[in-house]
Amino acid sequence: MMWNGIKSFMTGRRSSEVAKGRLHLVLAHDRSGLEGGRLQEMRQEIAAVIAKYVKIDAEAVEIQIETRNRASQLTVSSQITPRNA
Amino acid sequence: MGRAIVITSGKGGVGKTTVTANLGTALAQLGHSVVLVDADIGLRNLDVVMGLENRIVYHLVDAIRGKCSVAKALIKDRRMDNLWMLPASQTDDKDSVTPEEMRTLIFELKHQHDFVLIDCPAGIEQGFKNAIAGADEAVVVATPEVSSIRDADRVVGLLAAAEVPARLIVNRISAHLVKRGDMLSQADVIEILALDMLGAIPLDDDIVATTNKGIPAVLEGKSLAAKELLRIARRLSGMETDQRTAGVGFFTRLGRALGLSASPA
Ligand SMILES: Nc1ncnc2c1ncn2[C@@H]1O[C@H](COP(=O)(O)OP(=O)(O)OP(=O)(O)O)[C@@H](O)[C@H]1O
Ligand SMILES: [Mg+2]
Numbered sequence: 001m002m003w004n005g006i007k008s009f010m011t012g013r014r015s016s017e018v019a020k021g022r023l024h025l026v027l028a029h030d031r032s033g034l035e036g037g038r039l040q041e042m043r044q045e046i047a048a049v050i051a052k053y054v055k056i057d058a059e060a061v062e063i064q065i066e067t068r069n070r071a072s073q074l075t076v077s078s079q080i081t082p083r084n085a
Numbered sequence: 086m087g088r089a090i091v092i093t094s095g096k097g098g099v100g101k102t103t104v105t106a107n108l109g110t111a112l113a114q115l116g117h118s119v120v121l122v123d124a125d126i127g128l129r130n131l132d133v134v135m136g137l138e139n140r141i142v143y144h145l146v147d148a149i150r151g152k153c154s155v156a157k158a159l160i161k162d163r164r165m166d167n168l169w170m171l172p173a174s175q176t177d178d179k180d181s182v183t184p185e186e187m188r189t190l191i192f193e194l195k196h197q198h199d200f201v202l203i204d205c206p207a208g209i210e211q212g213f214k215n216a217i218a219g220a221d222e223a224v225v226v227a228t229p230e231v232s233s234i235r236d237a238d239r240v241v242g243l244l245a246a247a248e249v250p251a252r253l254i255v256n257r258i259s260a261h262l263v264k265r266g267d268m269l270s271q272a273d274v275i276e277i278l279a280l281d282m283l284g285a286i287p288l289d290d291d292i293v294a295t296t297n298k299g300i301p302a303v304l305e306g307k308s309l310a311a312k313e314l315l316r317i318a319r320r321l322s323g324m325e326t327d328q329r330t331a332g333v334g335f336f337t338r339l340g341r342a343l344g345l346s347a348s349p350a
Contacts, residue, residue: 014265014266014267015266015267016263016266016267016268016269016270016273017266019230019231019269020269020273020277022231023231023234023235023277024277026231026235027238027277030235030238031238031242069279070241070279
């Protein structure tokens, strides 16, 4: 899950790196006007849509917003469960 | 025709007034004619930072209301040949003037001076809108902290929407904290805000001491902060360029060369 990623990202690192990581995330949300909680709601809806077409584990759908040179990018990624599983 | 530059930050207390006072004094030392405008109506402080608080007769709101001429409201700094200050009113509030009135006032000042530096209040409401109304360019001041950078980013967005080009000053950098990994470096801040860099001012006891006395640090000129402020003034006036002015382009290129990405892990 994304939050585990963030947690491990934040532990055991220099505080300036933690600050940098937090800023990248917070600015991505500020610049896009999308709150973190809303992003998770969107993740669930997208997971439901994907699940209509292919077999997936809804929890495995990851959503991420990041920003580079002031432009924001939304990324959704998901593993597809093998057909015979 | 001079240049009007607004010094702004979003977050309060990061050094706008200190930077305005020192850059203005340094630009005057370099031979430019400079007027400092305190746009922080109701919470003025540029007067005390400059040590000119006992000489105020008229203020910005008087000049806009026509109670006196603009020239009459200016206070001449006697330590310099070519430095003036237009104080804010302490008894009015931020919405007692309009952006249109500010634009007219700044335009008039630009006719008589090489540089008009506008000390912006904290926040992004009416006071901010008034302060940026007449500005040709902006200097965004941020300290290397999450909340300051976040607020600066908001301001950068608003300035872009208002088509005011902005450059960055990082203030209150502590070299030993950066080295220890407990403070964002100037390169980090540039990368996050994607803004061109004017300079990075160290956290310096001399700023506190000179501010106590009402003497801009650059007038004494000995401390590290004063030296950097002088360098920024030269750069602002186009007298000095070096690779650090390349800002974003340079650091982005450097980052790519080192295989670093601009996004979180
Ligand atoms: N480089 C520095 N080193 C040490 N102290 C500093 C430095 N820059 C600013 N300060 C101190 O930080 C405090 C806030 O500075 P200043 O009043 O310039 O901020 P400001 O952004 O104008 O605040 P406000 O938003 O209230 O107008 C002051 O006490 C000032 O002396
Ligand atoms: Mg101030």
